[in-house]
Amino acid sequence: MSAVMVEEGMKGAPLLSVRGVETFYGKIQALRGIDIDVYEGEIVTMIGANGAGKSTLMMTICGNPQARNGQVIYRGEDITRLPTHTIMAKSIAQSPEGRRIFGRMTVMENLQMGALLQDEAYFDDDLRQVFELFPRLRERQGQRGGTLSGGEQQMLAIGRALMSRPRLLLLDEPSLGLAPLIVKQIFDAIRELNQSQGLTVFLVEQNAFHALRLAHRGYVMVNGAITMSGTGRELLAREEVRSAYLEGGAH
Structure with missing residues (x-):
């Protein structure tokens, strides 16, 4: 999908919007006031180290665990408190970690x-x-x-x-444990789905190089909080991102 088409889609309300989300496991806080938007026709990625909270965000969007504070809005509807099976029946699909x-x-x-x-x-x-x-x-x-x-x-x-x-595809660590050639095939398939069908994709990924090359926009998560955001190209060029996530990872 062209950048122009993505920009046109971004003029309206986001397809998915996460606002001030805090998620806990017992007394342990895993997400700290997360704000993200995913617009129709975009590929958006969330990168971060293992244990940063990326998969917790993905699971929170799907309602398990539910956010203690904040809202998850999908197509203008607050889905924060809905059970997982109800959320997944709303044209959302997930390919989970593992x-x-x-x-x-x-x-x-x-x-x-x-x-x-x-x-x-x-x-x-x-x-x-x-x-x-x-x-x-x-x-x-x-x-x-x-x-x-x-x-x-x-x-x-x-x-x-x-x-x-x-209408929204959630992908949690699709490259985890795979050989570089297979990783390329998986990411090529995601790009093809987005370009040929306009499928909206939210991608959680440790492989920052491939994810940011693929994504229209990205977020960086550290210890349950968003620390940076920008276009995929902008984040790839940031020295903090390169030193933390790309050293030796550009395969």
Whole structure:
């Protein structure tokens, strides 16, 4: 999607807006007044070290855990206190950290699970799209998910999310533990989805180099708080970002 199209989308209200969100695990505060916006048609990334709170933010958006303070607004609706299953039925899909596919089910059965809430009339077209995006899944469609390689499992997790026809795709650490070539394939697929369909993506990622190259805009999280924001290009050029997250990471 062109920068012009993104800018036009940003004139309206954000598709997703997080305002002053504080999340706790018991007495331990994990998120400290988080403010982010994701506009229609954007790829937005959140980078930060392991343990910074990135995945907690992703889970808070999905309602588990719920924010103790602040608001999560999606398409103008306050979803902060809604249960997770209600949130995910609102054209939001998540590919969680660690993939979490159904290991005993086949690739095809996993994809069918992703399509459960959608009209059956879309299934064949959506399946064709997933197989075009990830040809390996077509080859493995009768194979159990648990026997796939790590990269194939990540492709399946994203493919399963896409089968729900999301308006907002949440990706939590899609490159984690994968070889550089597979990481490139995953990020190329995300870019293709955004450019060809205008799919809005919020990406949480430790691999700052790939994430910021891909994203229209980005945020940096340190110890549960946002410390920097800007376009992907701007953040890639910041010396603080380069020294903290890119040394030896530009693969």
